[in-house]
Amino acid sequence: MVKISELFHDDWKNFFEASYDGIIIADEMGRIVYMNHAAEILEEVDKEYILGRYASDLLEEGIYETSVTVKVFKSKKKETIMQFKGGRQLVITGVPAFKNGKIKWVYINERDVTELAQIKHDKKVVMKQLEKYKKELEAIKKRNAEDNLLTSSNSKMQENMGLLQRIAPSEVSVLIIGESGVGKDVFANWIHKHSLRKEEPFIKIDCGALSESLLESELFGYEKNSFTGASQKGKVGLAEAADKGTLFLDEIGEMPLNLQTKLLRLVQDSTFLPVGSVEEKKVDIRIIAATNRDLEEMVEKKLFREDLYYRLNVVPVKLPPLRERKEDLFDFIDLFLKRYNEKHGYRKTISQEAVNGLYSYSWPGNVRELANIIERLVIVTPKAEIGIEDVMRAMPNFTDAGINTIFEINGRYIDAMDAFEGEYLKKIMGKYTTIKEMAEQIGISESTLKRRLRKHRLHFTAKINHDLGGQD
Incomplete structure (x- = not known):
C-alpha cells in the first residue's frame, strides 16, 4: 500500500x-x-x-x-x-x-459558516412565524367552533343573536340568564370578541366557586401582608387585570351580600378598594354577568341587592335550555363528533338510531352535557359506529322512550322533526297519568307539552282530557 x-x-x-x-x-x-x-x-x-x-x-x-x-x-x-x-x-x-x-x-x-448560520437564523424566524400562524389558526378554529355553537334554527336563539349583534359594539352591561350548561360563557366571550374591546383582556371569574374571602381577594386584589398567608408582594385583582377589557362575572347569583356592595361600586363608579388598602383604584372595564338563578326572586327575598340587580340587568339575554331548542341538537351532535374525533384521533360515526335516542333525552345538563356525552361515546365505543346500545351504556339515566321510532326522512328538515316529535309523544304518553308528571319527566313545561299535543292532535285518557281543561 x-x-x-x-x-x-x-x-x-x-x-x-x-x-x-x-x-x-x-x-x-x-x-x-x-x-x-x-x-x-x-x-x-x-x-x-x-x-x-x-x-x-x-x-x-x-x-x-x-x-x-x-x-x-x-x-x-x-x-x-x-x-x-x-x-x-x-x-x-x-x-x-x-x-x-x-x-x-x-x-x-x-x-x-456564515451561510449556514443565516440558514439556521432563517429557520428560527420561519419556525417562529409558523408557530404564530399555528396559534392564529387555533384561535380561528376556536372562534369558528364557538360561532357554530351560537348558530341556531331556534327562533328564540335567533332573536338572541340579533340582540347580541346590536349590543356587542356598545358599552352596555349585559346579564345572561340560563340554566347551567347552556353556554353562557360562550355568549359572553362572543360579545367581547365583537366589541370595541376585543383586543383587550377578557377576564372570567366564577362567583360560585370560591369562598367569600377568596372571592374578594381574587376579584379586588390585596395589599402585601393584608391578612395571614397573604403574599409579601400583594396581588393584582381580576378587576384590575381586566382594565380596558371585559370582566365576566359568572354565576353572579352566588355572590355573598357583603361583596355585592363592593361590586356595586365597581359597576357604578368603576372604582374598587383592594383588601387591606385605603387607596381606591379606578379601572375602565365592561361588565358582563351571568346567572342560572332567578335574581328577581332573590331581590324580593333580600338575597340580592336591588340596586346591583338593575345595574347589571341593563340588557338581559335569556338563553333557552337545550330541551326547548331540540332542532339544534342534530347540528350539535355533528359539531361535537367532529371536534372529539379530531381531538382523540378517531373517525367515529353515529347511527340514526343513536341520534334518535339522543333526541329523545331531556338533557338536564344542556349543551355541556351533550358535549361530554359525545366525547365519552367517541372514546369508549369500541366500534367505528356509535350505536344506540353504546348510548345506553354511556348514559345510566337514559330512557329508551322513543328510540325505536322509525319514520321516513325524505322531505324538509322541519317536516322530519315534526314527524319524529309526533311519534315520540305518541309512544311515551301512555306511561304517565297526568300532564304535569309527563312534562316533568321529559323536561318541558306543561304549557309547551299541551301545545305540542294539540299540534299533533294527540289525546290522553278521559282523566288527562279533563286535566287539559277543554282547551283542545
Whole structure:
C-alpha cells in the first residue's frame, strides 16, 4: 500500500491550497509556519504579515480577538472557537499533534459558516412565524367552533343573536340568564370578541366557586401582608387585570351580600378598594354577568341587592335550555363528533338510531352535557359506529322512550322533526297519568307539552282530557 507521504511528496502544499477551508499550521513554539490562500481570504490578511510570527504576539497586538493556537497550547487538547471577520462567521478548530509527549504541531482549520448560520437564523424566524400562524389558526378554529355553537334554527336563539349583534359594539352591561350548561360563557366571550374591546383582556371569574374571602381577594386584589398567608408582594385583582377589557362575572347569583356592595361600586363608579388598602383604584372595564338563578326572586327575598340587580340587568339575554331548542341538537351532535374525533384521533360515526335516542333525552345538563356525552361515546365505543346500545351504556339515566321510532326522512328538515316529535309523544304518553308528571319527566313545561299535543292532535285518557281543561 502506498503511503500518503510518498503519494504527495512535495505536492502537499498544492493539496492544502486547493481547500475551500482555511488551513494554518503552527510549530511547537506556537509560531505560524504555514497559511493557505483560503485562510488569507477568510481572515482578510496578507499571509506574509502572519507567517513566522507567534500566535501569542498576534493576540496581544489585537490581530486576533482570541487565538485557538494559544488555547490548544494551554489545554493540550483540541479546541474550537467562533470568530467574526469582515462580516463572516468562522468556526476555527485547532488540533495538536504530539511527539514525545509534547506538542509538535498545531493544525488549524477555518470554516466559513456564515451561510449556514443565516440558514439556521432563517429557520428560527420561519419556525417562529409558523408557530404564530399555528396559534392564529387555533384561535380561528376556536372562534369558528364557538360561532357554530351560537348558530341556531331556534327562533328564540335567533332573536338572541340579533340582540347580541346590536349590543356587542356598545358599552352596555349585559346579564345572561340560563340554566347551567347552556353556554353562557360562550355568549359572553362572543360579545367581547365583537366589541370595541376585543383586543383587550377578557377576564372570567366564577362567583360560585370560591369562598367569600377568596372571592374578594381574587376579584379586588390585596395589599402585601393584608391578612395571614397573604403574599409579601400583594396581588393584582381580576378587576384590575381586566382594565380596558371585559370582566365576566359568572354565576353572579352566588355572590355573598357583603361583596355585592363592593361590586356595586365597581359597576357604578368603576372604582374598587383592594383588601387591606385605603387607596381606591379606578379601572375602565365592561361588565358582563351571568346567572342560572332567578335574581328577581332573590331581590324580593333580600338575597340580592336591588340596586346591583338593575345595574347589571341593563340588557338581559335569556338563553333557552337545550330541551326547548331540540332542532339544534342534530347540528350539535355533528359539531361535537367532529371536534372529539379530531381531538382523540378517531373517525367515529353515529347511527340514526343513536341520534334518535339522543333526541329523545331531556338533557338536564344542556349543551355541556351533550358535549361530554359525545366525547365519552367517541372514546369508549369500541366500534367505528356509535350505536344506540353504546348510548345506553354511556348514559345510566337514559330512557329508551322513543328510540325505536322509525319514520321516513325524505322531505324538509322541519317536516322530519315534526314527524319524529309526533311519534315520540305518541309512544311515551301512555306511561304517565297526568300532564304535569309527563312534562316533568321529559323536561318541558306543561304549557309547551299541551301545545305540542294539540299540534299533533294527540289525546290522553278521559282523566288527562279533563286535566287539559277543554282547551283542545
